[in-house]
Each structure stands twice: as C-alpha cells, then as structure tokens.
Amino acid sequence: MTHQGEVLLAVNGLKTYFSTDDGVVKSVDGVTFHINKGETLAVVGESGSGKSVTSLSVMRLIPTPPGKIVEGEILFTGKDGVQKDIVKLSEADMRKIRGNDISMIFQEPMTSLNPVYTVGDQIAEAVMLHQGKNKKDAMGVATDMLRFVGIPAPEKRVNEYPHQMSGGMRQRVMIAMALSCKPALLIADEPTTALDVTIQAQILDLMRKLQADVGMSILFITHNLGVVAEMADRVVVMYGGRVVEEGDVVEIFKAPRHPYTMGLLNSIPRPGEAHEPGQPKGRLEAIPGNVPNPLSLPPGCAFEPRCKFAVPDCSKAVPALEDTGHGHMSRCIRWRDFAQAQNEVTA
Amino acid sequence: MTATTAQTRRSMPATGDTLLDVQNLEKYFPIRGGLLSRVVGNVKAVNDVSFKIGRGEVVGLVGESGSGKTTAGRAILRLIEPTGGQVLFNGTDITKLSKGQMRDYRREMQIIFQDPFASLNPRMTVSDIIGEAMQIHNLHPGKGRIDRIAELLQKVGLRPEHMRRYPHEFSGGQRQRIGIARALAVDPAFIVADEPVSALDVSIQAQVVNLLQDLQEELGLTVLFIAHDLAVVEYICDRIIVMYLGRVMEIAPSRQLNTNPKHPYTEALLSAAPVPDPTVKRQRIILEGDIPSPINPPSGCVFRTRCRYAIADCANIVPELREVSPGHFKACIRDDIL
Ligand SMILES: Nc1ncnc2c1ncn2[C@@H]1O[C@H](COP(=O)(O)OP(=O)(O)OP(=O)(O)O)[C@@H](O)[C@H]1O
Ligand SMILES: Nc1ncnc2c1ncn2[C@@H]1O[C@H](COP(=O)(O)OP(=O)(O)O)[C@@H](O)[C@H]1O
Ligand code: SF4
Ligand code: SF4
Ligand SMILES: [Mg+2]
Ligand SMILES: [Mg+2]
Numbered sequence: 001m002t003h004q005g006e007v008l009l010a011v012n013g014l015k016t017y018f019s020t021d022d023g024v025v026k027s028v029d030g031v032t033f034h035i036n037k038g039e040t041l042a043v044v045g046e047s048g049s050g051k052s053v054t055s056l057s058v059m060r061l062i063p064t065p066p067g068k069i070v071e072g073e074i075l076f077t078g079k080d081g082v083q084k085d086i087v088k089l090s091e092a093d094m095r096k097i098r099g100n101d102i103s104m105i106f107q108e109p110m111t112s113l114n115p116v117y118t119v120g121d122q123i124a125e126a127v128m129l130h131q132g133k134n135k136k137d138a139m140g141v142a143t144d145m146l147r148f149v150g151i152p153a154p155e156k157r158v159n160e161y162p163h164q165m166s167g168g169m170r171q172r173v174m175i176a177m178a179l180s181c182k183p184a185l186l187i188a189d190e191p192t193t194a195l196d197v198t199i200q201a202q203i204l205d206l207m208r209k210l211q212a213d214v215g216m217s218i219l220f221i222t223h224n225l226g227v228v229a230e231m232a233d234r235v236v237v238m239y240g241g242r243v244v245e246e247g248d249v250v251e252i253f254k255a256p257r258h259p260y261t262m263g264l265l266n267s268i269p270r271p272g273e274a275h276e277p278g279q280p281k282g283r284l285e286a287i288p289g290n291v292p293n294p295l296s297l298p299p300g301c302a303f304e305p306r307c308k309f310a311v312p313d314c315s316k317a318v319p320a321l322e323d324t325g326h327g328h329m330s331r332c333i334r335w336r337d338f339a340q341a342q343n344e345v346t347a
Numbered sequence: 348m349t350a351t352t353a354q355t356r357r358s359m360p361a362t363g364d365t366l367l368d369v370q371n372l373e374k375y376f377p378i379r380g381g382l383l384s385r386v387v388g389n390v391k392a393v394n395d396v397s398f399k400i401g402r403g404e405v406v407g408l409v410g411e412s413g414s415g416k417t418t419a420g421r422a423i424l425r426l427i428e429p430t431g432g433q434v435l436f437n438g439t440d441i442t443k444l445s446k447g448q449m450r451d452y453r454r455e456m457q458i459i460f461q462d463p464f465a466s467l468n469p470r471m472t473v474s475d476i477i478g479e480a481m482q483i484h485n486l487h488p489g490k491g492r493i494d495r496i497a498e499l500l501q502k503v504g505l506r507p508e509h510m511r512r513y514p515h516e517f518s519g520g521q522r523q524r525i526g527i528a529r530a531l532a533v534d535p536a537f538i539v540a541d542e543p544v545s546a547l548d549v550s551i552q553a554q555v556v557n558l559l560q561d562l563q564e565e566l567g568l569t570v571l572f573i574a575h576d577l578a579v580v581e582y583i584c585d586r587i588i589v590m591y592l593g594r595v596m597e598i599a600p601s602r603q604l605n606t607n608p609k610h611p612y613t614e615a616l617l618s619a620a621p622v623p624d625p626t627v628k629r630q631r632i633i634l635e636g637d638i639p640s641p642i643n644p645p646s647g648c649v650f651r652t653r654c655r656y657a658i659a660d661c662a663n664i665v666p667e668l669r670e671v672s673p674g675h676f677k678a679c680i681r682d683d684i685l
C-alpha cells in the first residue's frame with residue numbers, strides 16, 4: 001500500500017538515445033512517470049518500447065557510447081532523505097546508490113550472479129561495501145537474507161556456487177542480494193518471465209511478503225498482464241519510447257483509455273476459454289502490424305499504423321499525455337470517445 | 348515389455364489418421380564419475396512416454412522446466428538419440444533410420460527452439476540465418492530466396508529491411524521472432540514448437556498463435572506445442588499432455604483438462620497461473636519447493652513429494668496412465684479426489 005502518495009522517484013521528460021550506424025534510436029523519448037513510496041508500478045509495453053532502457057537510465061547503466069541520456073531529470077529521494085537528480089550525479093555517487101538505495105533484478109539471474117564466487121561471498125560483498133560491515137558480520141547478513149527469501153538450509157547454501165542451484169533458487173539468491181541493503185526501490189526487469197508458473201507463483205508471493213516487510217517500492221517490468229493484475233498498484237504502458245497510458249491498475253483493466261492498452265487486454269488468452277471438442281477454435285484478437293521502427297516513428301501518434309480507431313488528425317502531431325480524470329493519463333486524441341462509449345454501455 | 352507399458356500404449360487416443368506415434372519413449376542421460384569415468388547413474392529425463400498425434404492435430408505438452416518436454420521433443424526429432432522406445436512418423440520407425448535416411452525426414456520435421464539467444468549466430472545476418480536451412484535443402488534458389496525471407500520476416504512481425512542486420516541489434520522479443528522464421532523456412536509438415544511464444548510480447552504472442560493456427564489450417568500442419576503457459580496451450584491445442592519429472596501425468600482434450608483436471612499436478616499448474624483481472628483475489632495452491640532431481644526420482648508416483656493428496660500407497664506404486672473418461676487419461680492412483 002502506498003504511503004499517502006509520497007513520491008520516491010520522479011522521472012521527468014527523460015530522453016535516452018542511442019547512436020547506431022543507421023541513425024539515432026530514440027529508445028526513450030520524453031518519458032514522465034513517478035513511483036510513490038511503498039507502491040508497485042508495473043511498466044508494460046511492446047518489446048523495444050524502451051522499458052529496459054528506462055530502468056537502466058534510472059540505474060545510470062546505459063552503455064555510453066552508443067547510448068546517452070540527452071535530456072530530462074530523474075529525481076530520487078534516497079535513504080538519506082535528500083532528493084537528487086540521478087542524471088547529474090557523478091559515477092562515484094552513483095556507485096553509492098546502486099545496490100544500496102536502488103537494486104535491480106533481471107530475468108536471467110546469471111547476469112547479476114558471478115559463477116566463480118559463492119553466493120554468500122557475493123551477497124556479503126555488497127553488504128561490506130554499503131554498510132561498512134566486516135566479512136564475518138556480512139556473511140551473517142548473507143545467511144539471514146537467504147533464510148529470508150526461503151532458501152532451505154541457508155547455512156549450507158551460503159557456501160555454494162550459483163551453478164549448484166536451480167533456476168528458481170538462483171532467482172531467490174538474486175532477490176536476496178538485491179534486498180541485502182534494504183533498498184528504497186527495487187527494479188525488477190521481467191524477473192519471472194523465464195520461470196515456471198509454479199515457481200513464478202512462489203517468487204511473486206515472496207516479493208509481496210518482502211515488500212510488506214521492507215516497505216520498498218517496486219518498478220516491475222513485465223509483459224505478463226496476469227502478473228500486472230496481481231502485483232501492481234499502478235501501471236505505465238509504453239509504446240515507441242513514450243508513455244501512452246498510466247493509471248490505477250483496476251482502471252487500466254476495466255476502463256483502458258488508449259487503443260494500444262485495449263489491444264493488449266484483448267489479445268491475451270483468458271483461462272477457461274478453450275473450445276469444445278469438435279467446435280471451431282477461438283481466435284485471439286491480435287494487434288495487427290509490427291513493432292514500429294524506432295528509427296522512423298510515424299510523425300503523429302506512434303500507434304497510428306496499427307490502430308483501428310485512427311482518424312486523419314492522429315498523424316498530424318504527437319498526441320499529448322492528457323489527464324482523463326483521477327490521474328488516469330492517455331496519449332490518444334480520441335480518449336473522450338472511449339469514455340463516452342463506455343458510459344453509454346454502463347448507462 | 349511390462350504390463351504397465353503395454354497398457355499405457357493401448358490406452359492412447361488415436362485421432363483419425365496418425366502422423367506421429369510415440370511409443371514408450373525413453374531418454375536417459377548417463378552421469379559419469381570416478382577415475383574410470385564409469386556410469387554412476389542416469390538422468391531419467393524422459394521415462395516411458397507414449398502418445399499419438401493425428402495428422403493435422405495440435406497437441407500441447409506442458410509441465411515445469413525439467414519435466415522433460417524439450418528432451419521429449421528433441422528425441423522425437425532425433426536431434427538427440429532416444430535410449431529407448433519407438434517414434435513412428437507416417438508409420439516408419441525413424442529411430443531405426445541411418446543418418447542419410449534421416450535427411451529427408453529432417454525437412455519434414457522442424458523445431459522452433461526454446462532459446463533464440465543461444466541459437467542465433469551473432470556473426471550471421473538475419474537473411475543468412477533464415478536462408479541457411481533453405482540452402483541445405485536447396486529450396487527457393489536464386490532471387491526467390493530473398494523474397495521468401497522477406498515474406499517470412501513479415502509473417503513473424505519483423506520488417507524486410509531487418510534481413511541485413513545482426514542478432515545483437517534486436518531486442519529480446521525481436522530475436523525470438525527470427526528463430527521462428529528460421530523454423531518455418533523449409534515448409535515442414537510437423538513442427539515441434541518448444542516454447543515459441545513464451546518470450547514474445549502479448550500482442551505478438553497473439554499474432555504468432557494466430558499465425559500457427561492459420562498455417563496449421565492452411566497446410567494441415569501437425570504441431571507439438573511445448574509450453575508452460577496453459578492458457579495459451581488451451582487456446583491453440585486440441586489435446587494437452589501434462590508431464591512431470593519425465594513422465595506423463597494427464598492427457599485430455601484442452602477444454603476438459605482446464606475445466607475438469609483429474610490429476611493433482613494439473614490442478615496445481617492451473618491454480619498457479621496469474622489471472623489477468625486485478626479485482627480477482629483467489630486462494631492459490633502454491634507448490635512448495637522445486638521439482639526433484641530426475642537422477643533419483645521419488646519412488647512410486649514421482650509427484651508425491653509435492654502432492655497435497657499423497658497417501659502411503661503413492662510411494663509404492665508407479666501409477667499407470669488410465670482412461671478415466673473417454674479420451675481423458677490420468678496417472679494417479681486416487682479416484683476419490685478431483
Ligand atoms: N545498445 C544499444 N544500441 C542500439 N540500440 C539499442 C541498444 N539498447 C537498446 N536499443 C534500442 O532501444 C530500444 C528500446 O530497447 P529496450 O531494451 O528498452 O526495450 P524493452 O522495452 O526493454 O524491450 P523487451 O521487452 O524486448 O525487453 C529498442 O529499439 C532497442 O533496439
Ligand atoms: N544433455 C543433457 N545431459 C544431462 N541431463 C540433461 C541433458 N539435457 C537435459 N537434461 C536433463 O533432463 C531433464 C529434462 O530436461 P528438459 O527436457 O530440458 O526439460 P523441459 O524442457 O521440460 O524443461 C532435466 O533434469 C535436465 O537437466
Ligand atoms: S491518437 Fe489516433 S491513432 Fe493514436 S491511439 Fe488514439 S485513435 Fe489511435
Ligand atoms: S498418485 Fe498419489 S502422490 Fe501421485 S498424484 Fe495421485 S495422490 Fe498425488
Ligand atoms: Mg527489456
Ligand atoms: Mg524446455
């Protein structure tokens with residue numbers, strides 16, 4: 001639950017570009033959103049829409065060159081209570097924030113785990129760096145963290161190497177490492193995408209419990225709308241490097257105000273909708289067309305070539321992100337039509 | 348052959364004209380140890396698996412990772428050699444064929460790989476990657492090949508101009524699509540699709556599911572669709588096979604499996620799937636722990652260590668796959684549950 005809307009992270013007009021042989025890729029092109037203390041914000045969107053580049057920008061882990069944050073601010077209030085603009089911090093100051101105030105977990109745990117060190121050593125290293133503890137105490141913290149994330153026999157596991165563990169267990173170790181310094185913000189980039197539903201259920205359950213315990217905020221990047229429904233307080237929908245919709249999770253699912261979001265919701269198979277034997281199979285309502293070319297986005301609304309509601313005005317200018325009510329934002333010039341249509345249905 | 352395996356084989360549903368008949372398939376990976384590198388044990392990745400797939404049928408294969416889905420799929424295609432059992436393709440036992448004789452079958456039987464990152468050569472352009480199999484089988488020679496590659500790219504949600512690029516220039520989802528285009532390149536009759544949509548965006552997932560459905564109807568394509576997302580499998584498949592720790596737990600028509608699962612493992616899998624509705628809060632069965640090691644699988648029913656219905660007998664008897672209603676099979680000794 002949120003703490004009265006106290007803002008932890010505010011990303012304003014962020015632009016992160018990459019220069020490639022073919023031209024400049026505007027991976028993140030004027031992205032604005034915020035995360036309140038203790039809340040989970042889910043970021044969803046097409047592959048290549050800029051979700052990972054946004055989160056790597058917040059961590060200041062954009063490979064430079066070819067990438068660069070060219071504009072915008074990332075205001076973050078760390079554990080010291082002081083608001084800083086991450087874009088302007090020195091690398092030395094950033095190192096104090098990474099793994100301490102903001103941690104990140106990935107889809108593939110081996111991107112953050114080192115195969116040649118025991119999991120205990122790896123967790124202890126972060127604890128020694130950020131909390132000034134000695135090796136012995138840091139190993140104690142590591143053991144506690146492994147127990148905290150539900151790893152059986154943590155005293156024994158702390159001396160094992162990542163390859164001695166299953167995928168689900170490595171994910172837990174990575175979470176243990178990410179949480180060892182009790183960060184204010186956890187960025188989770190598709191943390192359960194590679195896992196089985198049974199292990200995913202375990203990890204999501206764990207993340208919810210830990211969040212309640214530690215009180216951190218979570219920036220949860222995922223493609224899985226089921227996971228969004230289960231984890232998020234609010235949702236940001238990205239398309240072509242921009243935010244196209246933002247709002248409360250129930251609103252987004254019940255009353256989407258952007259055709260891309262509507263398309264996403266219609267395209268997921270719902271459990272229990274299988275065809276009867278002998279009957280024709282159902283058909284998913286796919287969004288037509290392809291992911292836009294980031295090198296040549298359509299001039300107006302980036303979704304226009306795939307949008308069944310498009311009108312000539314849609315290609316004139318990039319629609320503004322407008323408040324449709326109660327902070328539910330949409331970057332579509334026709335959002336009023338959808339609101340009205342829905343009112344007529346419910347009336 | 349034991350009574351159980353004979354029973355297992357007889358009870359498989361036959362759907363019209365059978366294209367693929369998998370009989371008691373087994374794949375053990377030897378574990379070597381000690382100074383003399385003796386075989387000290389076996390990973391029982393696939394253990395006595397039997398099923399049939401009718402021509403033009405789409406059959407789902409689901410289960411947690413490590414349950415043997417990929418191994419079964421690859422053993423069927425002889426991308427790895429089975430250690431036991433038969434695979435009849437169009438009536439021919441392909442496990443008995445020589446490498447040369449297999450060549451003609453290879454084009455007929457394609458696979459969409461689970462991990463496109465590992466399977467895309469970083470030094471090859473997209474057009475080389477997709478064109479490679481066409482070249483091996485001498486398909487679409489000359490100018491036609493480029494057109495075909497362009498067409499395939501569009502089919503999988505990419506653009507023709509992508510063909511000159513290298514894998515690293517694509518995001519995760521885009522790379523997965525290249526892998527799919529490569530498998531479709533040689534117009535196969537049978538496809539093992541090993542988690543082909545798991546890594547895709549929802550909007551593209553729907554396109555690919557629809558695409559596979561279109562191709563299937565258009566060409567009478569036969570598909571073994573491996574996945575862990577039951578909702579997707581349910582949509583695209585006629586029947587679903589549920590595996591756990593190398594063995595088949597349940598086989599049923601899609602709808603029946605989802606609305607009326609008869610095996611405790613299927614029940615748990617269905618319950619674990621997140622529901623895309625934020626107003627639904629439901630009690631879920633969280634399976635504790637991981638799938639046990641296939642080197643020393645539990646005695647009796649392999650699922651018993653995580654089964655909430657397990658009784659003493661479950662440790663003693665390997666449950667046979669029994670038909671509990673027409674076309675619905677389960678490998679569980681208890682009939683007083685579910
Ligand atoms: N190192 C790089 N060089 C050039 N372009 C890049 C680089 N990294 C990312 N991009 C481009 O930036 C855009 C956004 O990529 P990003 O990784 O943020 O996508 P994403 O939303 O996380 O997608 P996915 O769902 O596939 O993970 C894409 O067009 C991608 O090709
Ligand atoms: N080449 C191999 N050598 C040894 N064990 C293997 C090999 N390939 C797969 N296995 C093991 O076989 C079991 C089944 O694996 P797999 O078929 O990949 O499962 P799934 O596709 O269902 O996730 C796993 O325990 C796996 O570790
Ligand atoms: S602005 Fe126009 S094209 Fe864009 S989403 Fe709205 S209706 Fe569709
Ligand atoms: S045989 Fe026993 S342990 Fe196995 S699924 Fe049935 S009840 Fe559970
Ligand atoms: Mg990403
Ligand atoms: Mg697999």
